[in-house]
Amino acid sequence: MLYHEALARLTAATGEARSPGDFIPTLERLGLVRAFDRHVMGLALDEMENFPGARLGINISAQSARIDGWWxxxxERLRAAPDVAGRLVVEITETAALAGEAHAFVARLRRLGCRVALDDFGVGHSSIRNAMALSPDIIKIDAFFLRRVTLSAHGEAMLEHILGLAAHMAPIVIVEGVETEEQSEIAERLQSRYATPLNACWQQGYHVGLPSLWRRWRYEDEPVVVPLHQLGRGTGRFRPWSPNYQPGGRA
Known part of the structure; x- marks a missing residue:
């Protein structure tokens, strides 16, 4: 297990759970998304401070990736708790254009010990340019590409192409939207061409685990996780993956 993604949900007056897709675009249009993202990060830090086994990823809008009073x-909380910072992954979503200060924001998080992921890679605002500018620790390939494998004759080639791009821009690549054993095997076969012994073939989706209110790290005496500090970036901005690695783990 690389880390767990903390998913934001709001409860409507009817009791129905609302996913981020229902309200984040509105918050972005109103300029309120930074306040929401700051609140979500605060909740995640509360959880990690109280439970040392928690290793969490949180989503923030690209609009929030800027250094200002909101953060x-x-x-300061991250600076005072380096152990917590080392267990936090900040996933920047590409539902909006990146702020000009995004590079400085990412650099500040890294200096504090956090890892940064670029979410929804391949379908967002200027994905390739953003990945090259930010040099994220993790790139998460949007589920769109894996779904296309079974829908189009060119789907597999498209997924392999986007995997190759991502592998040259981040040391860890995660394929999202893995919902079946067949999809897992396809993704693993393509990922293994670019993987290294340190990062294996990371996947995320319902086949790996369903969204749940149950927080497993609260009940594990010795949680089995991958130490993020072992997944180093190497010396250069780009680090090509070796095709000699045998497929392995999951995200």
Missing amino acids: SSMF
Whole structure:
């Protein structure tokens, strides 16, 4: 297990759970998304401070990736708790264009010990340019590409192409949307051409685990996780993956 993604949900007056797709675009249009993202990060830090086995990823809008007063208290909490910072992955979604200060924001998080992921790679705002500019620790390939494998004759070639691009821009690549054993095997076969012994073939989706209110790290005496500090970036911005690795783990 690389880490767990903390998913934001709101409860409507009817009791129905609302996913981020229902309300994040509105918050982005109103300029309120930074306040929401800061609140979600605060909840995640609360959880990790109380449960040392928690290794969490949180999503923030690309609009929130800027250094300003909204983040001052969060940066101070991370500075005061390096163990917590080392267990946090900040996933920047590409539902909006990146702010000009995004590079400085990412650099600040890294100096504090956090890892940064670029979410929805391949379908967002200028994905390739953003990945090259930010040099994220993790790239998450949007589920669109895996779904296309069984829908189009060119789907597999498209997924392999996007995997190759991502592998040259981040040391860890995760394929999203893995919902069946067949999809897992396809993704693993393509990923193994670019993987290294340190990062294996990371996947995320319902086949790996369903969204749940149950927090397993609260009940494990010795949680089995991958130490993120072992997944180093190497010396250069780009680090091609070796095709000699045998497929392995899951995200």
